[in-house]
Amino acid sequence: MPTSRRSPLLRLEVNDHVYELHAEVGTTLAEALRDDLALTGTKVACAEGHCGSCTVLVDGVPTLSCITLVHSVADAKVTTIEGLRDHQMVHAFVREDALQCGFCTPGQIVSAVALVGATPKPSTDEIRHAMAGNLCRCGAYPKIEEAIRTWQD
Amino acid sequence: MARLIRTEKEVEGRYEEVWLVVEEDVLEQWPAGAREIVGRPATRIDGLERARGEAVYTADLKLPGMLHTAVLRSPYAHARVARIDLAPALTMPGVHAAIGPGELDVLVEECGFHGAAIAAVCADTYAQARAALSRVEVDFEQLEVLIDPDEAVARGQLLGEPRVRERGDLDRGLAEADVVVMGEYTTQVVLHNSMETHQAVVQWLGDSLEVFISTQYIWGVRDEIASTLGLPGDKVRVVCNYMGGGFGSKNGADDYTFIAIELAKRTRRPVRCALTRREENLATGNRNATIQRLTIGARADGTLTALGGEYVNATGWGGWSSPVEGPMQMLYACENVKTTTWAAKINQPPMKAFRAPGFVEGTFGLESLLDVLAAKLDIDPLDLRRRNHAQHDGADGRPYSGKNLLECYRRAEPHWERRHEVRARSTGTVKRGVGMASQIWYGGGGPPSYAWVRVGSDGRAAVVTAMQDLGTGTRTAMAQIAAEELGIPLDHVTVSLGDSARGPFASISAGSSTTPSMGPAVRAAAADARRQIEEIAAQRGTPDAPLAEIVGLLEDAQILGKGGRGPNPTGMQVLTFGVQVAEVAVDIETGEVWVDRIAAVHDVGRVINPLGASSQIEGGIIQGIGHTLSEHRLHDPRTGQILTTSLDAYKLPTFADVPVIVSELIDEPDAQLTNLGSKGLGEPPIIPTAAAISNAIRDATGAEVHQLPISREEMLRALREAAAREKVGAPAGV
The missing domain is CATH 3.30.365.10 (Aldehyde oxidase/xanthine dehydrogenase, molybdopterin binding domain)
Known part of the structure; x- marks a missing residue:
């Protein structure tokens, strides 16, 4: 790619795999995941931190990857939907029909996994509070709530 | 034998005549009720790849x-x-x-x-x-810059001629009325x-x-x-x-x-x-703003004698004039109806179809004013709607292919009866109430649409058609139909779609038309394949042998079935119907409105996948709540520049806005419609939500809201207006 300056080498740990990549200063974590590592399960719907579609875990904490600079997570463990592919929450979402178009779904699942990691049996209020930052335009919310409530079934 | 026929096609209320090649459609509809696979809940066959982030979208x-x-x-x-x-x-x-x-x-x-x-x-x-x-x-x-839609109409700056639809004599109908109510309602731009x-x-x-x-x-x-x-x-x-x-x-x-x-x-x-x-x-388009100036005349017994509507679509720089007058024209029996609809060409982004364009907006106005009438006549709002139930299409006299709206009303009764208990839970500052609204919409789909079904020696089938799944669960519904017809398990069917080079022509996924347009074609293709397999079985002298045994002989040979969507019933209106009942709480000090519960009963013919259908209903209602309470695309009234382009400024519904949603479908196949009797469900659930909420607010507080969204400002205005009305002793509804 014809860029004028060489960007610094970055070490990034994603889904227990260590990657080395050149990322220009200013590159977001979402861009690095999607464009450089081809981990396109993380979706970008607004690119300004308003919708939650790009949610990933950084050291277990739900984080908006579209407004997180990749260089700021160089020492952290990043988990994306690709790292959660066999999590029971994925199957709970399918079982409860907790997705329609599916574009926000990876972000919903990442947020939900973080929630049940801290609170395995969350109350309705806890679910609604933890998930409030994840928008779903199809309106799958009632069934997402049900999936999170029954994820261990 | 193939025949070329001329038939009518409808998309979102716009009709056109199309040529259609039809083959004899000898398939009888399945009996009503759940079959082995059709009519039973199925999880999405593409759910796992979507949930895991493996599905490749255009964005990826x-x-x-x-x-x-x-x-x-x-x-x-x-x-x-x-x-x-x-x-x-x-x-x-x-x-x-x-x-x-x-x-x-x-x-x-x-x-x-x-x-x-x-x-x-x-x-x-x-x-x-x-x-x-x-x-x-x-x-x-x-x-x-010209932004004011009324100003554009006054200047004649329009997109097309005004649309006038008239039956009977509106003036005569008003003269016959014992009571006349009038109201102006406005709706916002929604993205x-x-x-x-x-x-x-x-x-x-x-x-x-x-x-x-x-x-x-x-x-x-x-x-x-x-x-x-x-x-x-x-x-x-x-x-x-x-x-x-x-x-x-x-x-x-x-x-x-x-x-x-x-x-x-x-x-x-x-x-x-x-x-x-x-x-x-x-x-990329929007649901355009509307202004609705409405008049309803009725006899003392509630019989509607006159419906009049002057509608302005604030259409934008381009786009088309949505059928905002549709509900007034179609929802009730009334002999004297006149509507005029203008499409204002203004310096705003062009409208596009948005989930039941026109009907969401028009239902808010009509059904809100109908409750004003009910109060004035002292008739129960549900009774008033029953008394004016239409037996045939009022606009052109055509019979309905199927209509179960009265059954929807009947099943809504337990939800409607909750209003006494809900009202009783009001406090000094938080008032509670229940409101209802009816729904009418198209959703019959139409021809042409085609599908192929391929059955291999492994006993598995592939449905191939150049349709698309916009997230509604189309792949799953089509797989269920094919599996049912072939008599094989659902997980033995794959659906290949989304590629115009790799499948026959398929309909648009709009106007609640995907299932009613595509489903019959898929069933016909599967039936064609099944007939061929049965013929082979008969030739081998084992007519009752299971499909797997017969196709197991094929090796690399394949059974190829093809099917097309037949025409809609001639001379009939194919429509969907429903009713929603909303329960709300209103803080009369702050103007905040909460929706606590919505019950929905819809009539869309045979239901293919009850699980996906309930998801569609919930999604439609939640979008409807956004449209009613929070979503509002704002522009600078002086410059016309758009102010709410990001998702922090434009307020989509979130988890916190979701009420209890109870949904029910009549699930009665439309006997006149195709080999399935199924209509579409994408749009009906969003149509009555706003009106049901505004009527619940009226029930709770006596305040009449006249604009969407029902912001706190609008709610407080309506409360002040109601209080002033009470002070001067004027009857409600004037």
């Missing part, structure tokens, strides 16, 4: 050498490009090409709205394209905000074009591109395997696709043109 596609595009859009609501110089952009790093007005029809010199496309640059990265775009030198000459923004990736292969696009109509995009470029249709391949929502906004190719096509031609590289969220909320 990356072709080798692909360039990225940034589009220069008008910052003004009305301006002319006086001078533009693209040359400085071309010197920027990574840039491959730039185009401006005069080089492509979608790039304009006169910009009629904030967001109109003017120029585009493509580069190795999107960041480079954006950087280069900022170097384009452009001088604007600002022009007079689709599909999670995947509008976008396309295109590449030229020789003299052919490949277009990967997030669209509700791959075949329509193919034809639109082919006719615009003067290419044979089969030289344009349109692909949409997965898409992140559409809601009516993704029916066509639009500016971004033509920009990508032209840039790909110039650079000989694949080109992506993807809109940002902020562009999405400027330039």
Whole structure:
């Protein structure tokens, strides 16, 4: 790619795999995941931190990857939907029909996994509070709530 | 034997006559009720790949050498490009090409709205394209801005002639009335905000074009591109395997696709043109604002004698005049009805279809005013609706192919009866109430549409058709229909769709038409395959042998079935019906409104997948709640510039806004309609929600809201108005 300056080498740990990549200063974590590592399960719907579609875990904490600079997570463990592919929450979402178009779904699942990691049996209020930052335009919310409530079934 | 017939086709209330090749459709409908697979809940057959993030959306596609595009859009609501110089952009790093007005029809010199496309640059990265775009030198000459829709009507600045629909004599009907109520209702601009923004990736292969696009109509995009470029249709391949929502906004190719096509031609590289969220909320369509001036006349017993409506669609710089008068024309029996609908051409972004365009807005006005009438007549709102139930289509006298609205009302009764208990839970400052509203809409689908079914020696079947699944669960419903007809398990069926080069013509996924248009074609194709298998079985002297045993003999031979969608019943109105009952709480000090519960009963014929159907209903209601309470695209009333383009400013419903939702479907096949008797469910659930909520607010507080969204400001205004009315002792509803 014809860029004028060489960007610094970055070490990034994603889904227990260590990657080395050149990322220009200013590159977001979402861009690095999607464009450089081809981990396109993380979706970008607004690119300004308003919708939650790009949610990933950084050291277990739900984080908006579209407004997180990749260089700021160089020492952290990043988990994306690709790292959660066999999590029971994925199957709970399918079982409860907790997705329609599916574009926000990876972000919903990442947020939900973080929630049940801290609170395995969350109350309705806890679910609604933890998930409030994840928008779903199809309106799958009632069934997402049900999936999170029954994820261990 | 194939026959060519002329038949009527309806999409979202707009009718056209089409030629149709039909073959004898000898399939009887299945008996009502759940079958082995059809009518039973099925999880999405593509659920796992979507949930795991493995499904590749247009947004995820990356072709080798692909360039990225940034589009220069008008910052003004009305301006002319006086001078533009693209040359400085071309010197920027990574840039491959730039185009401006005069080089492509979608790039304009006169910009009629904030967001109109003017120029585009493509580069190795999107960041480079954006950087280069900022170097384009452009001088604007600002022009007079016209935003007020009434002003546009007064000036005659319209999109098309006013639409007048009249039956009987409105004046006579008003003269016969014991009571007349009038009201003005307004609705706001609402944005689709599909999670995947509008976008396309295109590449030229020789003299052919490949277009990967997030669209509700791959075949329509193919034809639109082919006719615009003067290419044979089969030289344009349109692909949409997965898409992140559409809601009516993704029916066509639009500016971004033509920009990508032209840039790909110039650079000989694949080109992506993807809109940002902020562009999405400027330039990809909206549910336009409306003004509704309504009059209802009725006898003392509640019989409607007159319905009059003057409607203004604030359509925008382009678009079409949505059928906002539809509910008034169609919902109730009334001999004297006159509506006039104007489409104001104003300096605002063009409207596009948005989930039941016109009917959501029109139902809010009509059903709100009907409750005012009910109060004035002291008739129960549900009884009033029953008394005016239409036995046949009022506008043209045609019978309905099937109608179970009275049954919907009956099943809504337990929810309606809750109002006494709900009201009793009111406190001094938080008032509670229950409201209801009826729903009418199209949703019968129509021809043509085709499907192929391939059965292999492994006993598995593939449904192949050039349709798309915009997220409604279409793949699953089609697989259920094929599995049912073939008598094989659901997990033995795959569905191949989303590619115009790899399947026969299929209908648009809009107007609640996908299942009623495609489902019968898929069933016919599966039945064709099944007949062939039965013939083989009969020839072998084992007519009762299971399918797996017969096809097991095939080795690499295959059974190929084909099927087409037959015509709709001649001379009949094919419609969907329903009712919703809402429970709300209103804080009369702050004007805050909470929706606690919504019960929905809809009549859409046979239900293919009750699980997916309940999801559709919930999604429609939640969008309806957003439309009612929080969503509002704002513009500067002086300049016409759009102010709410990001998702922090434009308030979509979140988890916190979701009430208890109870849904029920009548699930009675429409005996007149196709080999399935199924209608569409995409749009009906969003239609009555706003009116049910506004009527519940009235029940709770006596306040009459007249505009959407019901902001706290509007709620407090309505409360003050109600208090003043009570003080002077005027009867409610004046």
